[in-house]
Amino acid sequence: MTDRLPSPAGTLRLRLYVAGDAPNSLTALANLRIALAQLPAHGVDLEIIDVLAQPERGLRDGVLMTPMLVRQAPDPERRILGNLGAAGVLRRVLGVEAAP
Numbered sequence: 591m592t593d594r595l596p597s598p599a600g601t602l603r604l605r606l607y608v609a610g611d612a613p614n615s616l617t618a619l620a621n622l623r624i625a626l627a628q629l630p631a632h633g634v635d636l637e638i639i640d641v642l643a644q645p646e647r648g649l650r651d652g653v654l655m656t657p658m659l660v661r662q663a664p665d666p667e668r669r670i671l672g673n674l675g676a677a678g679v680l681r682r683v684l685g686v687e688a689a690p
Contacts, residue, residue: 603663618657621674
């Protein structure tokens with residue numbers, strides 16, 4: 591599964607690596623979507639890569655564990671592993687503040 595959500599401004603470029611429908615992968619996707627929904631002022635480009643369907647992509651990108659979120663832009667690149675359940679940590683990795 592490679593799923594892309596459109597970005598109005600493209601200011602925040604993210605890549606989420608998942609392993610099919612594994613529970614942690616589904617939880618990470620849900621937690622990420624909740625966090626992004628709280629940030630309506632930010633343009634987001636989200637690419638979801640299923641390393642079970644595209645193992646060569648995961649190897650090429652250096653993915654050793656899933657789920658893994660990579661913030662590609664703005665620089666510097668940041669990575670976070672796990673189900674993204676720690677909202678504060680996720681916001682810091684995204685480099686954005688939560689909407690009030």
